[in-house]
Amino acid sequence: MSTEYIGKPTSRVDGRDKVTGKAQYAAEFEALNLTYGVVVSSTIAKGRIKAMDISAALQLPGVLQIFTHDNRPGLAWFDKSYQDEDSPPGAPFRPLYDEKILFSQQPIALVVASTFELARYAASLVKVTYETEPHVTDLNQLRQDAYTPSKYKSAEPTPRGDAETGLAQAAIKIEAEYNHPSEHHNPMEMHATTVAVAEDGTLTIYDKTQSVLNSQKYISKIFGLSTKEARVISPFVGGAFGSGLRPQYQLFLAMMAALQLKRSVKVVLTRQQMFSFGHRPATIQKLVLGAQANGALEAVVHEAIAETSQFEDYSENLVNWSAMLYKCENVQLTHKIAKMDVYTPLDMRAPGGVSGMFALECAMDELAYATKLDPLELRLVNYADKDYSEDKPFSSKELRQCYQQGAEKFGWNKRNPKPRSMREGKELIGMGLATGAWEVKQKEASAKATLSVDGTLQVSSATADIGTGTYTIMTQIAAETLGLPMEQVTFKLGDSTLPEAPLQGGSWTAATVGSAVKQACEALKEKILAGLRSAKDSPFEPVQTLEDVVFTDGRVFLKNNSEQSVSITEAMRLAGENVLEVTITAKPKKNQQEYAMFSHSAVFAEVRVDEDFGTVRVSRVVSAIAGGRVINPKTARSQVLGGIVWGIGMALEEESVIDQQYGRFINHDLAEYHVPVSADVHDLEVIFVEEHDDIVNPIGAKGLGEIGIVGAAAAIVNAVYHATGKRIRNLPITLDKLL
Amino acid sequence: MNSFTYTRATTLETAVQDKASAELAKFIAGGTNLTDLMKVNVEGPNHLIDIRQLALKDITDNADGGLRLGALATNADTAYHEQVAKRYPLLAKAILAGASAQLRNMATNGGNILQRTRCYYFYDTATACNKREPGSGCAALSGFNRIHAILGASEHCIAVHPSDMAIALAALEANVNVTGQQGNRTIPFSDFHRLPGDAPHLDNTLQPDEIITSIDLPAKGFAQHHAYLKLRDRESYAFALVSVAAGLEMDGDTITEARIALGGVAHKPWRNREAEDLLTGKSATEENFKLAAAEIMREAKGYEHNSFKIELGKRAIMRALEQAVKMSNKPDSHFHRTSTEPV
Numbered sequence A: 001m002s003t004e005y006i007g008k009p010t011s012r013v014d015g016r017d018k019v020t021g022k023a024q025y026a027a028e029f030e031a032l033n034l035t036y037g038v039v040v041s042s043t044i045a046k047g048r049i050k051a052m053d054i055s056a057a058l059q060l061p062g063v064l065q066i067f068t069h070d071n072r073p074g075l076a077w078f079d080k081s082y083q084d085e086d087s088p089p090g091a092p093f094r095p096l097y098d099e100k101i102l103f104s105q106q107p108i109a110l111v112v113a114s115t116f117e118l119a120r121y122a123a124s125l126v127k128v129t130y131e132t133e134p135h136v137t138d139l140n141q142l143r144q145d146a147y148t149p150s151k152y153k154s155a156e157p158t159p160r161g162d163a164e165t166g167l168a169q170a171a172i173k174i175e176a177e178y179n180h181p182s183e184h185h186n187p188m189e190m191h192a193t194t195v196a197v198a199e200d201g202t203l204t205i206y207d208k209t210q211s212v213l214n215s216q217k218y219i220s221k222i223f224g225l226s227t228k229e230a231r232v233i234s235p236f237v238g239g240a241f242g243s244g245l246r247p248q249y250q251l252f253l254a255m256m257a258a259l260q261l262k263r264s265v266k267v268v269l270t271r272q273q274m275f276s277f278g279h280r281p282a283t284i285q286k287l288v289l290g291a292q293a294n295g296a297l298e299a300v301v302h303e304a305i306a307e308t309s310q311f312e313d314y315s316e317n318l319v320n321w322s323a324m325l326y327k328c329e330n331v332q333l334t335h336k337i338a339k340m341d342v343y344t345p346l347d348m349r350a351p352g353g354v355s356g357m358f359a360l361e362c363a364m365d366e367l368a369y370a371t372k373l374d375p376l377e378l379r380l381v382n383y384a385d386k387d388y389s390e391d392k393p394f395s396s397k398e399l400r401q402c403y404q405q406g407a408e409k410f411g412w413n414k415r416n417p418k419p420r421s422m423r424e425g426k427e428l429i430g431m432g433l434a435t436g437a438w439e440v441k442q443k444e445a446s447a448k449a450t451l452s453v454d455g456t457l458q459v460s461s462a463t464a465d466i467g468t469g470t471y472t473i474m475t476q477i478a479a480e481t482l483g484l485p486m487e488q489v490t491f492k493l494g495d496s497t498l499p500e501a502p503l504q505g506g507s508w509t510a511a512t513v514g515s516a517v518k519q520a521c522e523a524l525k526e527k528i529l530a531g532l533r534s535a536k537d538s539p540f541e542p543v544q545t546l547e548d549v550v551f552t553d554g555r556v557f558l559k560n561n562s563e564q565s566v567s568i569t570e571a572m573r574l575a576g577e578n579v580l581e582v583t584i585t586a587k588p589k590k591n592q593q594e595y596a597m598f599s600h601s602a603v604f605a606e607v608r609v610d611e612d613f614g615t616v617r618v619s620r621v622v623s624a625i626a627g628g629r630v631i632n633p634k635t636a637r638s639q640v641l642g643g644i645v646w647g648i649g650m651a652l653e654e655e656s657v658i659d660q661q662y663g664r665f666i667n668h669d670l671a672e673y674h675v676p677v678s679a680d681v682h683d684l685e686v687i688f689v690e691e692h693d694d695i696v697n698p699i700g701a702k703g704l705g706e707i708g709i710v711g712a713a714a715a716i717v718n719a720v721y722h723a724t725g726k727r728i729r730n731l732p733i734t735l736d737k738l739l
Numbered sequence B: 001m002n003s004f005t006y007t008r009a010t011t012l013e014t015a016v017q018d019k020a021s022a023e024l025a026k027f028i029a030g031g032t033n034l035t036d037l038m039k040v041n042v043e044g045p046n047h048l049i050d051i052r053q054l055a056l057k058d059i060t061d062n063a064d065g066g067l068r069l070g071a072l073a074t075n076a077d078t079a080y081h082e083q084v085a086k087r088y089p090l091l092a093k094a095i096l097a098g099a100s101a102q103l104r105n106m107a108t109n110g111g112n113i114l115q116r117t118r119c120y121y122f123y124d125t126a127t128a129c130n131k132r133e134p135g136s137g138c139a140a141l142s143g144f145n146r147i148h149a150i151l152g153a154s155e156h157c158i159a160v161h162p163s164d165m166a167i168a169l170a171a172l173e174a175n176v177n178v179t180g181q182q183g184n185r186t187i188p189f190s191d192f193h194r195l196p197g198d199a200p201h202l203d204n205t206l207q208p209d210e211i212i213t214s215i216d217l218p219a220k221g222f223a224q225h226h227a228y229l230k231l232r233d234r235e236s237y238a239f240a241l242v243s244v245a246a247g248l249e250m251d252g253d254t255i256t257e258a259r260i261a262l263g264g265v266a267h268k269p270w271r272n273r274e275a276e277d278l279l280t281g282k283s284a285t286e287e288n289f290k291l292a293a294a295e296i297m298r299e300a301k302g303y304e305h306n307s308f309k310i311e312l313g314k315r316a317i318m319r320a321l322e323q324a325v326k327m328s329n330k331p332d333s334h335f336h337r338t339s340t341e342p343v
C-alpha cells in the first residue's frame, strides 16, 4: 500500500531545505538590533588572571561592553544551578566566575560590539596578565594519581568470578596496553547562540544543542527565568556527535550579555575554540586475556585510566563491554580517572564503547594469533548466548548472522592467516575484523499529534535532528501509522514549547521519540473511530474498534470488508471535527528490565600498507549490523557509513595533540586536526541483518546512530597488524609508527 | 582582525609605490593564506593592496624555449595549462598534490611560493615563535615537532616551508621575476627562499617593496623522467611530511643529469648538488639511489618527534628516483579537472 513507509529507503524530508540554504542554523537567525559577541580565551592552562586591561578595546566606537569576571552580573550561587542533564558528578565550569584559570582556552571575556568584525578586533586588544601555576596535561604521567570516582557518570564496572584463578588456569595468556589520544567532536557547524530580544523584551534563544529543554533548564536556573521566558529553538544542527549534549559556554555568555544589554546578541565560537570544551577522553587500557588452548576464555582483565578535568568526574562505560561481549566466567574490571588541567571530557559518538572495544577487540585479535585460531573462529568459540554480566537473556541478538553475512560479503575466507603474507607489489595487504556492540535504550518521551480536516498532520516533540534523519523517520512513522501520504505529514522538533523529549543522544531517539509519535498517531486513530461511532451518517455499521479497521492510503478500511472505507477527512467531517489533537507520553515497558538490549556489529576491514612508507589505505570495509528494525535504510546506511569513516579517522588520523609546555591543544584547526577526506575513503559496504525484536520498544528499532563507529577502528588496527606483522597499540597509526 | 584600508592596484607601478609607502601594507592575491593568518592575528596589515586585476595572469612561451608563468595565474590554471602539462608535468603534479580543488582555483603562483609555514606555534599567538614575533623564542624546539625541519634548521626556528609547487620549481631551477622601486630583477629559485638562521621572520629574499611578476621555467622540463612523491598523514588536503620532486635526464640506463628537491624537511625547498652529482654519469640502480639518499640526509638532525623523517626521506628519495626512471609516458589522469573546478 502506498502509505507504508517504515523500512523503505526514504530521502530526507529536510534535504531540500538544507541544500538550498533555507534551513537555518543557530548562527543564522536574524534579530532586532543584533550585536555580536566574541569570546576571549585564556592562553594559559592553570593559574589566575592578575589583571585585565580592557580599556583600549572599550574605547573603540561601537564596542558596547566587555564582560569579565570583574564586572559580570551576580548569578546563581549553587553548583546545582549549573548542572545539566549530561553533567558528570562535580562542580560544573562557570564562565567568567572568578579569576581562576582551569584549562587552556578558558573563556575569560566576552566582547560585545555592533559588528562582528569590530568585536573580533576589540577582542584582540584585550590585554591579560596571568600568574601561572604548573599544569598537568599528560595522562601518562598521572597513572599513579588515577583514582576510582566516588560516583560513576554512567555505568559502574561490573566484575564477576575470579580472574586471578582464571588466569592461573589459562593455557594461553596475552597482556597488552592500548592507548588512544583525546579527540574532539569537530562538527562542521561551530557552536553558536543567537539570543533575540524583541521590542517588548521577549526572548527567543536560538542555540546549537542536542536538547532545547536541557539548554532551557540550564539558563532558567542560572538567570532565574521561567520556562516561558526562556524559549529555546534549534531546528537544525550541523552535526554535534555529543558536543551539544551539554549547554556550552557560548549559550551562557550570549544570554548574560543579552540580559544585561537588553539587546539581541549572537555568539559564535571559532574553530580553534571548538577545542576548548568537551572531548573524547584519552585512555590508557590494559587488557589481560587468558584462554584454554581451544580459545575459550578463562579470564578477562580490563583496567582503564581516562582523563577528567579538575572540577568534574567524567567517566563513561569503558570497560563493561569486556564483561558482556563474550562468554567468560571470570572478569575483572577497573576504571579509574585522573585529573588534568583540561575541560571536562564529554560524550562523543558511542562514548566508552568506541574506546573500550578498541582495546578489547585488538586484544582478542592478539589472542587469536596466540591460540592460532582464525579471529572469527575465536569470536564464535566465545559467543555469548546471554549477557553474562547481568545474567539476562538478550532481547534479540543476531550477531552470528553479522559474522556470517559480513564474512561472506567481505571474502574473509581469502585471508591467509599468516601476518605479512599478502601483498601486491609494494603494498602489504591485511584483513582484520572486530565486533561491536551498543546499548539499546528507550526513554520516556511525549509527542503531540494534530490532524486537520484538510488531511494534514503535524506531529511534534522537543527532540533534535543532529543530522541523523530524525525529521524523516518521525514523518515516516507518523504517516504510516495513520495511513497518510508523507507529503501531508510534518514533524516539528527543536522548540522548547513542544512536548518533552530526552537529550538527543545514546542512539535512543528513533526508539524513544518514535514510540511516542507512533502512540500519538494510534491515539488519533481512536479519536477518528470515536468520531465515526458518534456520527449520525457513519458508513461503518456496527461501530468498530481499532482491531476491526485498517488506516491506509488516507482512508479507514473495514478489515473484513475492504469494500467499505471512508477517507480520514470525510470521517472527521462526519463527526463534525475540524481538528483532532492528542498529546501522549510513551514510557518504556517494565518487562524490558528482564532483558539485555544491545545492537551488534561485525566489521571487516582490508588495508593496504606501503611497505617502505608505512602509509595505510583502507581499501575496503564491510560492516554488518544487527540493529533491530531499520526504519529508513537510506538514512540508516548514512549513519553507519559515517561511523565507518570516523573509525578510519580514529584508527589512522585523529589526535588532539596537547603541547605539554602550554597544556594546550596545539593542532586546533581542521588543517592540522586530521579527519578522513574523500580520498581516504574507498569501498564501504553496509549490511543490515534481519533482526526481529518486540521487547526493545513498540517499533522494534534499536537505534543506529552509534553502532557504526564501534569496532571500526579495531578492525582497521587488526588489519594493519595482519598486513605488516606490526602491532600498533597507540592510536592513531600514523606512518611514523609503522616505519 | 584589525581594520585595514583596501585598494585595488591597476598598474604594477602604483602597486609597488603603494606597497613602499605603507610599512604594514600587504599585497593580496588569492588570499587563501593571508586572510587565514589575519583571522588568527598572525598577520596584521593596515593596508591591503589587491593585485588580482594586474595583467599577470598569462602563461607564455619564452625565447629560450622555456615558459613564463604569470604571478597571478591560478594554481589550477597553471597545472591544467596545456604547455605545463605537456612540458612540465612534474610541476603540474606538484601543484595538484597540494591543497584542494577549491583552494587551487583561488591560489596564485606568486602567493603559493610566498605562503607561510604551517608550524602550529607560528599559528597560535599564545605560544612563542621567532618567526611570528622575533625574539620570543621557538616553542617547537621543545614542543610537538613532528612536522618540523630536519635539515638546515637553526636554534631559532625549525619550521618548514609548506609549498608543494615550490619543491618542483626548485628541481626545475626556475627563476622568479620581481619588480620593485629600483626596477626589475630575477632571483634564481635556490636563492629565493632562505634558511632561518637568526632571522626566521624572513622567509625569503623578496624586498618589502617588491612584487613577483612571473616565474620562468627553463627549457628543460624532465617530462620523460620525473616524479613528485608526497607523503602525508592523509591522502589529500594535508601538507607533506616529506615530499620529493625528482627529475632525471637519461641516456639508456645512464643518468646524465639529476635534480632532487625535498619538501617538508627544511625552511626552504631542499636541494643538495653533491647528491645530484653522485648520480650523474651513473646507472640507475638501487645502490646509486641509496648513496644519493644517504648524502642528502647526511647532516639531517631530528628532534623529539620528527626523527622518522630522516629514514622516511631516504626511502622517499629512492622511490621517487625509481618512479622517475620507470615512468611510463601515458597521459596522466591527474590533469583532468574535477567537476568542482571551473573550466
Ligand SMILES: Cc1cc2nc3c(=O)[nH]c(=O)nc-3n(C[C@H](O)[C@H](O)[C@H](O)COP(=O)(O)OP(=O)(O)OC[C@H]3O[C@@H](n4cnc5c(N)ncnc54)[C@H](O)[C@@H]3O)c2cc1C
Pocket: A671, B026, B027, B028, B029, B030, B031, B032, B033, B034, B035, B036, B051, B071, B072, B075, B097, B098, B099, B100, B103, B106, B107, B108, B109, B110, B111, B112, B113, B114, B115, B162, B163, B164, B165, B210, B211, B212, B213, B237, B238, B239, B240
Ligand atoms: C587548508 C589548506 C590546505 C593547504 N594545503 C596545501 C598543500 O598541501 N600544499 C601546498 O603547497 N599548499 C597548500 N595550501 C596553501 C595554498 O597553496 C596557499 O594558501 C596558496 O598557494 C596561496 O596563494 P594565494 O594567491 O591565495 O596567496 P595570498 O594569501 O593572497 O598571499 C600569500 C602571501 O603572498 C603575498 N603575495 C601574493 N602574491 C604576491 C605577489 N605577486 N608578489 C608579492 N607578494 C605576493 C601576499 O602578500 C601574502 O603575504 C593549503 C591551504 C589551506 C588553507
